[in-house]
Amino acid sequence: MSRLRRLLFYFILISPLNGLAADLTVGEEQFVKAVGRDCPVIRLWPDGVVPDEPRAIGDEEVTTMYRNREGLLNIGNVSSPSMIVLTPSGNNNTGVAIILCPGGGYGSLGCDTVIETAKWMNERGITVVLLKYRVPKRHHEFAMNHQPVQDAQRAMGILRARSAEWKIAPNKIGIGGFSAGGHVAASLAINHAKRWYKPVDALDETSCRPDFAVLLYPAYLTDPITSRERDAKLNYDLISATATPPTLISITRPDKFTVGSIEYYLALMEAKVAAELHIYPDGGHGGAIEKYPFGEWANECYRFLGDQGILEVAEKPVPLTYKAKRLPDIELSETLTLGDQRLGQVLGRDCPVVPVWPNGFGPDETLEPSEETVTSKSRGGTALNITQVTKPTLTIVRPTNDKATGKTIIVCPGGAYGGLAAEHEGTRVCEWLNELGITGILLKYRVPRRGGDYEKHHHALQDLQRAIRIVRANAAEWDIDSTKIGVCGFSAGGHLCTVLSTNFQTNWYEPIDVIDKQSCRPDFAVLTYPAYLTEPLDSNEVDPNVLALQRSVTPPMFLSGAENDRFTRGMLNFYLEIQAAKLSAECHVYATGGHGGGIDPISYPASEWTKACERWLRDIDPELERRKAQDKPDSGR
Numbered sequence: 001m002s003r004l005r006r007l008l009f010y011f012i013l014i015s016p017l018n019g020l021a022a023d024l025t026v027g028e029e030q031f032v033k034a035v036g037r038d039c040p041v042i043r044l045w046p047d048g049v050v051p052d053e054p055r056a057i058g059d060e061e062v063t064t065m066y067r068n069r070e071g072l073l074n075i076g077n078v079s080s081p082s083m084i085v086l087t088p089s090g091n092n093n094t095g096v097a098i099i100l101c102p103g104g105g106y107g108s109l110g111c112d113t114v115i116e117t118a119k120w121m122n123e124r125g126i127t128v129v130l131l132k133y134r135v136p137k138r139h140h141e142f143a144m145n146h147q148p149v150q151d152a153q154r155a156m157g158i159l160r161a162r163s164a165e166w167k168i169a170p171n172k173i174g175i176g177g178f179s180a181g182g183h184v185a186a187s188l189a190i191n192h193a194k195r196w197y198k199p200v201d202a203l204d205e206t207s208c209r210p211d212f213a214v215l216l217y218p219a220y221l222t223d224p225i226t227s228r229e230r231d232a233k234l235n236y237d238l239i240s241a242t243a244t245p246p247t248l249i250s251i252t253r254p255d256k257f258t259v260g261s262i263e264y265y266l267a268l269m270e271a272k273v274a275a276e277l278h279i280y281p282d283g284g285h286g287g288a289i290e291k292y293p294f295g296e297w298a299n300e301c302y303r304f305l306g307d308q309g310i311l312e313v314a315e316k317p318v319p320l321t322y323k324a325k326r327l328p329d330i331e332l333s334e335t336l337t338l339g340d341q342r343l344g345q346v347l348g349r350d351c352p353v354v355p356v357w358p359n360g361f362g363p364d365e366t367l368e369p370s371e372e373t374v375t376s377k378s379r380g381g382t383a384l385n386i387t388q389v390t391k392p393t394l395t396i397v398r399p400t401n402d403k404a405t406g407k408t409i410i411v412c413p414g415g416a417y418g419g420l421a422a423e424h425e426g427t428r429v430c431e432w433l434n435e436l437g438i439t440g441i442l443l444k445y446r447v448p449r450r451g452g453d454y455e456k457h458h459h460a461l462q463d464l465q466r467a468i469r470i471v472r473a474n475a476a477e478w479d480i481d482s483t484k485i486g487v488c489g490f491s492a493g494g495h496l497c498t499v500l501s502t503n504f505q506t507n508w509y510e511p512i513d514v515i516d517k518q519s520c521r522p523d524f525a526v527l528t529y530p531a532y533l534t535e536p537l538d539s540n541e542v543d544p545n546v547l548a549l550q551r552s553v554t555p556p557m558f559l560s561g562a563e564n565d566r567f568t569r570g571m572l573n574f575y576l577e578i579q580a581a582k583l584s585a586e587c588h589v590y591a592t593g594g595h596g597g598g599i600d601p602i603s604y605p606a607s608e609w610t611k612a613c614e615r616w617l618r619d620i621d622p623e624l625e626r627r628k629a630q631d632k633p634d635s636g637r
Helices: 003-013 025-034 112-123 146-161 178-191 258-270 294-307 338-347 423-435 456-472 493-501 568-581 605-618 621-630
Strands: 041-043 061-066 069-074 083-085 096-101 108-110 126-132 173-178 213-216 247-253 275-280 353-355 373-377 384-389 393-397 408-412 440-443 485-490 524-528 557-562 586-588
Touching: 025 061, 025 069, 025 083, 041 173, 061 586, 069 112, 083 146, 096 112, 096 146, 096 178, 096 524, 108 621, 112 384, 112 493, 126 146, 126 338, 146 173, 146 178, 146 621, 173 178, 173 294, 173 605, 178 213, 247 258, 247 294, 258 275, 258 524, 294 605, 338 353, 338 373, 338 384, 338 440, 373 557, 384 423, 393 423, 393 456, 408 423, 408 493, 423 440, 423 485, 440 456, 456 485, 485 493, 524 605, 557 605, 568 586, 586 605
Parallel strands: 096 126, 096 173, 173 213, 213 247, 247 275, 408 440, 408 485, 485 524, 524 557, 557 586
Antiparallel strands: 041 083, 061 069, 069 108, 083 126, 275 586, 353 393, 373 384, 393 440
16 A cells, blocks of 8 residues: 555544544654554544643654664654554454553653553453553643543543444553553553543543553562652552552563562552552663563453453363262271371372471470371362471372472462461462373371470571472482472461571571481472461551561562452562562462462462462573583582
């Protein structure tokens, strides 16, 4: 199509209600060229009524250089804002649309992330609208987001009013953005009830509230940006469960804006807005779909939109069924405790059981030896629960030889340090690990907490330190790689694994044999809805027991939880300490799922942690191999 015909095509699509010129700016021309197909271009404001323009801006310009990176489409000097509509092809239109705001520090617009994301979303039936908002910053007593938010409000109103032209459902239009564009999107998600400009025509009578928001490494959510001071210009006080749309946030741990993203998420959580937060361990600032692992945000976003009723998605996974309530009576063993026997029954196969301590009883014991109490009270009275543990053990659940990778994870069930949810946070986890070729070793640690002068985790931590040493000492015999031994804990078990990961250099008991010469440092840690990481729970004060974080020493960590879990605030505050210490860690907070779901899909979407964790476990292999090559025999392992 010739340029003249293309311009005529645009002219026909542009409504005279908007007072729009048919000609394209240089930025719009280059964007359409980069997309490689014809796209409607809609000017936002009638001629002469663009609000709050305090000074003249030079001619719009296009460069292919951004922050010393060549080949990136960058639009600057925007004074004629517009939106460009990229619709799905054929019959692949779900009716869902998202306005995407490019980043660029409010100085220009980096469009490649939008183009890359539009391709991915179009393939899934989602219409993408580029918002070419006004840059650079106007200042003159205006906040840096003032004119861009005006443009976003206007664009949302136009798109909703004219949604039928592009086969868009008017109640399924979202806002998203990258970096500064994420700041624009967050601003609109909060500030949509009142226009930031005097209405200019009937289009401004249409609601500009987005139906969902997607914030990708959003900038400037706190001021200063590395502080936790919520930016007053965003009007955080307007966030509410009824007014603020469901929101997904994604960023990477090294990004300087991660603190702001976590603080913004906490504000959403406090207001009970449906929201998710996904923080990837590598990558810094920038990128879109192709950036790994950050690009995994797209799959989380697609699922999230389905969960919120924006998209139609496949059926949710089926909850687990449990065996504990149907176990037949068993004759008591002379060598195994009742809890160990029940674990074997639930697993349905013979698994070696190894005592943690040579004489069965651990150090600092204050509880009189007694028979373990084994019930099915977990998961609403259906799953195995063990308490009154005085003889801690390891149950070794091995994968088949053809799957075995040599990697091992010691699994610590939760139970508030009062009991052990040993099935859905124990045996089922070991079986899942076996599917990945990982040996799962279930630690039946001492519960309930002994009290007195001992901290709640004292005896359990002794058991876990000893357990890692036993596994490492027997690695060759058990076909285990001694440099790939991790821990995985749930709730109190997650707290236990966190304390170990940050305190492994301190012995919590006096050495008793040669095994205690082994290092108890886990090579990695999976912390699933970890409890007690702040004291008190509803504060931002991180427990001193988990603050001994050291770069290149503290193992890589994977954290997950749910928005409606009272322990999530503690987990996010701990993650801020991780971020400050520049440690390798990934974190996922799902919109629902509550506390204590373990590996059971009944806690969906929080149960999706297993999918993210499976990828993370593969991703950390190079890091584990590097450490293996660097370590010396006497390096303190």
